[in-house]
Amino acid sequence: xxxxxxxxxxxxxxxxxxxxxxxxxxxxxxxxxxxxxxxxxxxxxxxxxxxxxxxxxxxxxxxxxxxxxxxxxxxxxxxxxxxxxxxxxxxxxxxxxxxxxxxxxxxxxxxxxxxxxxxxxxxxxxxxxxxxxxxxxxxxxxxxxxxxxxxxxxxxxxxxxxxxxxxxxxxxxxxxxxxxxxxxxxxxxxxxxxxxxxxxxxxxxxxxxxxxxxxxxxxxxxxxxxxxxxxxxxxxxxxxxxxxxxxxxxxxxx
Amino acid sequence: xxxxxxxxxxxxxxxxxxxxxxxxxxxxxxxxxxxxxxxxxxxxxxxxxxxxxxxxxxxxxxxxxxxxxxxxxxxxxxxxxxxxxxxxxxxxxxxxxxxxxxxxxxxxxxxxxxxxxxxxxxxxxxxxxxxxxxxxxxxxxxxxxxxxxxxxxxxxxxxxxxxxxxxxxxxxxxxxxxxxxxxxxxxxxxxxxxxxxxxxxxxxxxxxxxxxxxxxxxxxxxxxxxxxxxxxxxxxxxxxxxxxxxxxxxxxxxxxxxxxxxxxxxxxxxxxxxxxxxxxxxxxxxxxxxxxxxxxxxxxxxxxxxxxxxxxxxxxxxxxxxxxxxxxxxxxxxxxxxxxxxxxxxxxxxxxxxxxxxxxxxxxxxxxxxxxxxxxxxxxxxxxxxxxxxxxxxxxxxxxxxxxxxxxxxxxxxxxxxxxxxxxxxxxxxxxxxxxxxxxxxxxxxxxxxxxxxxxxxxxxxxxxxxxxxxxxxxxxxxxxxxxxxxxxxxxxxxxxxxxxxxxxxxxxxxxxxxxxxxxxxxxxxxxxxxxxxxxxxxxxxxxxxxxxxxxxxxxxxxxxxxxxxxxx
Numbered sequence: 001x002x003x004x005x006x007x008x009x010x011x012x013x014x015x016x017x018x019x020x021x022x023x024x025x026x027x028x029x030x031x032x033x034x035x036x037x038x039x040x041x042x043x044x045x046x047x048x049x050x051x052x053x054x055x056x057x058x059x060x061x062x063x064x065x066x067x068x069x070x071x072x073x074x075x076x077x078x079x080x081x082x083x084x085x086x087x088x089x090x091x092x093x094x095x096x097x098x099x100x101x102x103x104x105x106x107x108x109x110x111x112x113x114x115x116x117x118x119x120x121x122x123x124x125x126x127x128x129x130x131x132x133x134x135x136x137x138x139x140x141x142x143x144x145x146x147x148x149x150x151x152x153x154x155x156x157x158x159x160x161x162x163x164x165x166x167x168x169x170x171x172x173x174x175x176x177x178x179x180x181x182x183x184x185x186x187x188x189x190x191x192x193x194x195x196x197x198x199x200x201x202x203x204x205x206x207x208x209x210x211x212x213x214x215x216x217x218x219x220x221x222x223x224x225x226x227x228x229x230x231x232x233x234x235x236x237x238x239x240x241x242x243x244x245x246x247x248x249x250x251x252x253x254x
Numbered sequence: 255x256x257x258x259x260x261x262x263x264x265x266x267x268x269x270x271x272x273x274x275x276x277x278x279x280x281x282x283x284x285x286x287x288x289x290x291x292x293x294x295x296x297x298x299x300x301x302x303x304x305x306x307x308x309x310x311x312x313x314x315x316x317x318x319x320x321x322x323x324x325x326x327x328x329x330x331x332x333x334x335x336x337x338x339x340x341x342x343x344x345x346x347x348x349x350x351x352x353x354x355x356x357x358x359x360x361x362x363x364x365x366x367x368x369x370x371x372x373x374x375x376x377x378x379x380x381x382x383x384x385x386x387x388x389x390x391x392x393x394x395x396x397x398x399x400x401x402x403x404x405x406x407x408x409x410x411x412x413x414x415x416x417x418x419x420x421x422x423x424x425x426x427x428x429x430x431x432x433x434x435x436x437x438x439x440x441x442x443x444x445x446x447x448x449x450x451x452x453x454x455x456x457x458x459x460x461x462x463x464x465x466x467x468x469x470x471x472x473x474x475x476x477x478x479x480x481x482x483x484x485x486x487x488x489x490x491x492x493x494x495x496x497x498x499x500x501x502x503x504x505x506x507x508x509x510x511x512x513x514x515x516x517x518x519x520x521x522x523x524x525x526x527x528x529x530x531x532x533x534x535x536x537x538x539x540x541x542x543x544x545x546x547x548x549x550x551x552x553x554x555x556x557x558x559x560x561x562x563x564x565x566x567x568x569x570x571x572x573x574x575x576x577x578x579x580x581x582x583x584x585x586x587x588x589x590x591x592x593x594x595x596x597x598x599x600x601x602x603x604x605x606x607x608x609x610x611x612x613x614x615x616x617x618x619x620x621x622x623x624x625x626x627x628x629x630x631x632x633x634x635x636x637x638x639x640x641x642x643x644x645x646x647x648x649x650x651x652x653x654x655x656x657x658x659x660x661x662x663x664x665x666x667x668x669x670x671x672x673x674x675x676x677x678x679x680x681x682x683x684x685x686x687x688x689x690x691x692x693x694x695x696x697x698x699x700x701x702x703x704x705x706x707x708x709x710x711x712x713x714x715x716x717x718x719x720x721x722x723x724x725x726x727x728x729x730x731x732x733x734x735x736x737x738x739x740x741x742x743x744x745x746x747x748x749x750x751x752x753x754x755x756x757x758x759x760x761x762x763x764x765x766x767x768x769x770x771x772x773x774x775x776x777x778x779x780x781x782x783x784x785x786x787x788x789x790x791x792x793x794x795x796x797x798x799x800x801x802x803x804x805x806x807x808x809x810x811x812x813x814x815x816x817x818x819x820x821x822x823x
Contacts (some may be wrong), residue, residue, distance in 0.1 A: 010743055027498060027584075039695035043747035044739035050298040051465040053501040054583060055394055055576070058298045072583050119436060120744045126295070139406040140361030140399075150358040152370025159572075161363045165388075165395060169297055201361070 001075055002107035003033055004100065005045065008118045015118075017100055018042070019107075024075050030063055030110060031070035034122075047122040054234055057170030061122050062111040064104055065096040067172040067232045078108055091226035093178035113175035115184075129171045132187045136195035136213055143205040157202050164197035164242065166235040173229035173239060179222050186222040187214055189229035189239030196242035208253045211246050220246050258675045260442040260668055261412075263289045264660050266430065268417050268472060269451035270296030272393070272645035273624030273652075275400040275409075277449055277613075280653025282407040286660060289410040291417055291432055291443065293467065293749075296401050300453050300465040301645060304393025305576060306506035307375065307385035308357075308646075309639035310350035314371040315383035323347040325381055330640060331816045333379040333535050334604075334633025335776035335786065337485070337794070340814030342629045345611045346640070349647045354386050357646065362399040364388050365573070375509040375573075377638045379535035379823070383509075385639040390504050390576040393642060400646075415441065416749055417471065418682070420448065420479040420620070421674045427479065427620035428666035431678045435749065438742025440679055442671040446663040447656045449621040450476060450607060451649065458757045458764070459600035460699075460706040463495050463502040472626035474756035476607040477763065481617045482796040482807075484628035485605035486760070487767035488777050490636055491711050492601030493539035497557040499584050500599035503577055505638040507562060507594075508532040510573050514543070515559040515593065516551040522558075530823035537635040537777040538823060540598040544711045547597065559593035566590075598711055602641060604632040604777065605767075608796060608809075613652025619663070621656060623648040630794065633811075634776020685751060691734040694750050698757070701728055705761060709768055714781040718769045725761055732758045762804055767795045770806055788818060 001024040008015040020037050028036075031052060038045050050056040052071045059070040064078055066088045090096060095114030102109040116124040142151070173189035174180055180188050192214060199210035214220050220243055229239040265281055267274045270292030281288040292299070311321040327347035331338050358364060358372060365373040365387050377385040388395035404411075415432040418440075422428065429444040455470025456462035477483050494503040494514075508514070514532050516522045526542040527534035534542075543558050552558050562570055562577075567590045570578055574589070581587045581594050606628035613621035623629075624645045631644060708721025732754065737747045773787035774780050793808040 009741075038746065038750075039693075043694075043737065043750075044741050044745075046744035046746055048294075048298075050294055050467050051300065051303050052499070053303060053465075053580060055391070056298040056300075056302050056465065058294065120741075123744055134405055137406075139402040142359070146359045148355075150355055150364070150372050153363075153366050154370060155366045155368060158363055158366050162389065165363050165398070166391065168302075168394070169398075201363075203361070 001033070003037070004102055004107050004109045005037070006111040007121050009120060028075050029071055030073045030075060030108060031059055033075055034070060034110070046120040055168060057168035060113050060170040060172045060175065062095065062113060062175065064102070064109050066090065067113055067175040069170060069172070069234050072234055075108055079105060088231055090176060090228045090231060091178055093181040095181065113171060115175050115177070115180045116171070126171060128184070129174050129188070129190070132191040133169065133194060135187065136191050138194050138198065140198065140201060140203060142203050151203050153202055160200060161197060164193050164237060167193055167237045168235055170234065172232045172234060176228040176232040178226050178228065179224055183218065183222060185218040187219050192220065192223070193237055193239035193242045196246055199246070208249055211250055215250055220250065258440055258442050258672070260444065260671065261289065262444045262668070263287050264445065265447045265449065265656050266291060266443050266445035267449045267451055268430065269299070269453060269624070269626070270294070270411065271299035271301035271451060271453055271624065272397055272400055272642065273649035274449070274451035275404050276646050276649030277451060277623065277653035278409050279400065279403045279407055280650050281657050282409060284654070284657035286657050289412060291412045291415045293414060293416045293435065295413055296404070296411065297397060299397065300468050301393050301397045303465060303502065304642050305390040305502055305504035306377065306509065307387030307392045307639045308354060308396070308642040309377070309380070309384045309637070310354040310386055310643065311347070311382070311384055312351055312354065312372060312374065312386065314367060315374040318374060318382045318384065321382040321384055323350065326350060326384060328816055329380050330631065330637055332821055333635055333637040335635055335821055336792065336818045337630065337633030337775060337811055339630050339812035340816060341812050342611045342631050344814070346631050346643060346647050350643055353643065353646045353650070357396060357399060360399050360403055362388065362395050375506055376533060377509050378505055378530070378533045378539065379637045380639070385506070385509065387506060389572070390506050390574050396642060396646070416752065417475065418678050418752060419674055420475050421671045422479050422617070423667060423670040425480065426618045429671045431671070431674050435744055438745060440675055442668070442675045444666050444668045444671050446660055446666060447619055447621060449613060449623065449652055449656065450626050451624045452626045454603040454625040455757065455760050456600050456603070458702065458705050458761055460702040461495065461500045461597070461599035463492055463500055463599055463601045469753035470756050470760045471753070472622065473606055474759040476615065476620065476622065477759055477799050479617065479620070480799070481615050481620060482608045482798050483605060483763050484608040484794050484796055485630060485767070486763045486797060487771055487795060488604035488634050489600060489764065490536060490602035490604060490777050491540040491598040493536055493543050493598050494560050494596040495599035495601070496580065496585055497595035497597050501580050501584055502601065503560055503594055503596055504574070505536070507560060507574055507577055510569065511565055513561045515561055516546045517553055518551060522546050522551070527823040534823045535635055535637060537779070540711055541779060543598055553595065557595040557597040560596045561593040562589045563591065563593065600706070602636055604628070604634065604636055611648065611651060612655035613648060614655065621652050623652040634778060682748070686737055686740055686748065688736040689738070691736040692731045694735050694737070694747065694754055697728060697732050697735060698754050701757060701761060705764070709765055712779050712781055713768055715769065718765065722762070722765050722769065725765055729758060763797045766804055766806060767797060771795065792818065
């Protein structure tokens with residue numbers, strides 16, 4: 001297999017692409033391939049990793065011009081043009097248009113997640129992403145004093161909430177959003193989906209106070225519904241739906 | 255000589271998983287100055303991967319009305335093969351309902367019964383359906399909740415800081431030294447109290463469910479500082495890990511009704527635990543699977559089948575959606591249609607830093623809680639659903655104990671931290687200056703393979719002695735490892751080298767403890783000593799590192815109201 005990997009070092013400020021070629025083991029993931037490079041070919045390669053099981057959200061990166069978790073992406077499936085896995089149709093934005101040429105039938109192109117500054121190689125500075133997360137005040141604000149036992153919740157409410165609590169904050173959506181590409185002040189899909197999660201939590205006040213936290217142009221109103229966020233989410237979270245519903249509620253309230 | 259940055263806090267917590275975050279929130283709630291150091295962003299901690307649930311005798315299940323903290327404690331003690339300290343288990347079982355309710359109040363979205371109460375499912379070794387859950391993503395939901403609490407509380411986090419050493423002064427812990435992974439600079443931390451909450455060491459084994467970051471950092475730091483490690487030979491092998499990657503397939507899959515089949519399509523658990531069947535405790539099910547595979551009744555001589563197909567699409571999607579996704583992504587198997595290939599793999603460390611229910615260790619100023627600690631509530635075998643519980647209960651109790659004591663501790667002298675900074679700086683420079691020698695990846699993979707082969711599910715003196723010889727050889731080679739990259743920014747090869755050093759220190763503790771324990775108890779199963787021997791071994795192993803030499807001592811088990819009996823399921 002051939003891997004073409006983006007390299008960047010802050011000391012020089014220079015970037016380049018390195019080509020690596022080696023035998024892929026059956027079922028090898030992009031993460032495993034990057035570990036193989038670190039272990040055998042170039043130990044200076046930097047990337048984030050932890051669980052290797054698609055739950056911790058560390059290893060989101062741009063793989064063949066699609067933001068994905070490296071641990072969840074199998075090299076062999078990427079190279080199979082008949083697999084719909086390699087055919088995520090995203091609305092175009094600068095990071096996935098043009099750039100380094102590559103042949104998806106022969107090689108895998110691995111680049112850092114777009115829209116966040118690169119620290120080194122595939123490691124990006126998540127500072128802004130988590131700043132937007134903090135901006136939506138991500139903590140349950142119950143509407144009443146805690147009872148002695150749990151607050152009752154309907155299973156249906158839980159099901160609706162799970163669509164959003166499943167988010168692992170990997171920032172794939174942030175790196176896939178054409179609005180984030182052009183407007184660095186836009187809160188982005190993950191923060192807005194998180195905000196919506198608290199809004200619909202039946203334990204909070206049933207008014208629009210939560211939604212008002214992002215009732216401005218770079219909040220709910222920044223979205224252009226390209227829905228790249230939903231397409232790339234490794235947990236099936238639909239920020240676009242949350243944003244749409246939030247807007248309807250805010251309009252009604254005005 | 256570099257000038258090092260020095261940070262002074264009343265309390266420092268090492269590790270940003272559930273235990274560390276819970277302790278931090280407790281300290282902030284008590285108005286204390288606390289900072290948390292983590293080698294990854296807290297949300298990337300291994301707590302996030304816990305699936306099945308958290309035990310508490312809420313009695314919400316229709317069949318759980320008679321459940322109680324006492325019965326929870328009994329199941330835990332029996333599950334531990336009577337090696338757990340009964341006073342600590344009582345504390346955990348009693349705190350459990352409060353801990354779960356508190357998490358719910360903090361915002362965790364638990365799965366619910368129709369009446370709106372927190373749902374509970376049956377788990378291995380439990381007399382009642384006692385395991386509260388958020389589908390099969392309980393750890394994820396709890397970790398996000400506690401992270402949210404820590405953000406709201408304004409917790410200071412030193413993110414992507416790798417602790418290389420504790421600092422002691424007159425046998426007291428006065429802080430630590432950490433490498434800022436992003437810059438490569440060493441920082442000193444001076445603290446009146448230091449809490450280790452670093453999780454397990456699963457990556458010492460070739461087959462492990464653990465995250466790649468689980469390299470036993472805290473246990474090794476404590477051992478090096480002179481603190482004993484307790485019961486390290488007790489290593490939990492989870493029965494059902496996905497063949498190939500060994501990603502966890504939750505016990506909840508069997509709790510929801512999943513079956514285990516061998517290649518004769520027989521539910522073989524009836525030969526090993528005819529009453530509890532698939533819901534026998536983990537040590538028993540893991541041995542059963544291993545035995546079936548070794549007897550040629552597995553598939554490809556590697557695995558058995560975990561069959562969920564009879565549960566139906568709706569139940570699988572509602573209760574086990576994460577399992578389905580993992581099986582499809584990592585094994586190409588949709589559990590709605592086909593059985594999942596599973597095999598035992600290392601999952602959890604019952605042993606750890608000797609500590610009490612308030613987190614205190616034999617060293618003043620040093621605390622430990624969560625998987626890196628040994629309180630001991632799990633004894634020789636942990637029950638599923640008790641580790642998430644342990645993190646929040648003992649995280650909170652440690653945080654509170656530290657908060658209560660901080661005022662009485664004088665400000666430590668930063669001189670000792672400065673000294674250690676220079677020692678660590680020198681050590682790292684030396685390591686980075688070596689450009690030839692042994693490859694980290696080689697030593698690491700040999701270590702993992704030998705630990706699984708010689709100190710795995712089944713053990714005997716012959717293979718363990720052979721394993722110890724191999725460890726001695728590896729230790730010598732480890733001293734000659736080299737790091738090619740001389741980079742200061744995100745030098746992960748350096749991190750791998752330091753982590754391998756932690757693993758290399760822990761391996762002999764597991765190995766020697768296992769060889770010395772001439773009995774079978776819980777997860778420690780010896781073919782040459784198949785029976786439990788309460789006469790000689792109803793004791794905790796205490797491993798000390800003294801002048802570079804590992805020494806084993808034994809300490810009594812705290813017994814209580816539950817009589818030591820034969821364990822049957």
